[in-house]
Amino acid sequence: MEDGRITPLEGVHNFRDYGGYGVTNGGRLRKGLLFRSGQHTNATDRDLATIGAIPFAAIVDLRGGPERASYPCRRAPGFAGEVFFDDRDSASLPPHLQGDLASMNEDEMRERMRENYRGLPFRSSIATMLKTYFDVLGKAEGPSLIHCFAGKDRTGISVALLHKLAGVHPDDIMHDYLLTNEASDRRKHMEEIGEFMQSRWGKMSEAGLYVMSGVYPEWLDAAFDSLLERCGSFDAFFAERVGIDDARREAILARLIES
Template sequence: MQSTLREIKLNGSFNFRDLGGYETKDGRRVKRGILFRSGNLSLLTEDDLKVVNQLGIKKICDLRGVDEIDKFPDPILDGATWHHTPILSDEQMLGQVGEQTSFADVLRNTKPGELLLHLNQNMVSFKNAFQQVFKVLLTETHTPLLFHCMAGKDRTGAVAALTLSILGVSREIIVEDYLYTNETLTQMNTNFEKIGYNDLPNIDKSVLDALFEARAEYIDSFLDGIEANYGSVEMYSKEVLGLSDEAINLLRSNLLE
């Protein structure tokens, strides 16, 4: 996978990657320069913006909640339209494990990894959220799109998993792509320290490690939930997301080579 992965190194962001190059089960490949994923963009430097603008990104799907966007807004990219396509609201995050009053309270009352297992399992039911993302993706499918959340891991990972699976990329590669976030944990930590996003006092280290790391069981719980309830991602995309055969063929024709 290292030969196909294209990480774009930036000073003010992390986990910024081109999803192009991955091989599908029928021997085609995802086109380079069309699908990008990343973590928080709010600290992009002027030099970073020059690099990102050169990618020709025309559409941005911001998967974060309103509170995150208000605190850490995206910069404006030349010629790009910004779309708020939240995968998880602040209320949904607090509701993952009981009725807590803050995110820190949630973490103090969960076992390591429990929050993200719940999140990934529950994301299967986030019909409207994924529909919004694919509506943007299907608008001028040949133009470069960037989707991101804060860590560029779980919400971003779910969108990447759905998209790559619909394109015919194997589950093994999709899980490997998800796990690559662990190669960027140092940069993530630096980014989050600067904005105070990881200032979570009195939280057990094992819980924090489980929160920021990418673990196979997280993305597996999302994909397993889809397969258990719908048989396959393609059936999920048709029955839940409402994608027609024409839409799926359009994605494959424009995003594969």
């Protein structure tokens, strides 16, 4: 699947390698070093054997404390890496976006999520974890994995920003973001994501749940547009919000890019 980028698993959604893309200054992101997925709560023993074959040095868990407590992840036997997380809730919808979820059609839910994405890069818990994520990428002595609940929104934004930092072409950034829609059985995923979301925000329409089981181009566009409106440039965002200056950027990318 996707030139070996996607690894189909039984109980883990969206497990894939997000390296391998070319970058503007030459070279490409290393493969076998950068992985992303949904949570590992329902990982089977076979899944853990597959995941455990990768010597992960670090796992960045973007879920907050309530999610981690309700959906503890299974880790492969012998896992010796470090797990990084922030206990603050990072999955909440802003209050003004929580109403009428039970009656929404697909177009309405897509628009609701587009508006939600505009604030994602600036949510305090996510901003904190972005700093942690980039710190891990600059220091981990081996492969790393980043995940949230479904591995598509918080993880999708984080990975897209790493791709942007590295100079991956915008078409490839969007391509990788949209691979979520190919990496999982969306109808099957609806059940898991529906249980989680409806426990937080009440009943949701089937059309809304279907939308929430995937991703759409306008969502990532909205996040990036909002970032540029508020910060002026990606370089300014990285410097002001994530603490990445030119020297730190070079140090991070030196570990991730091969000629």
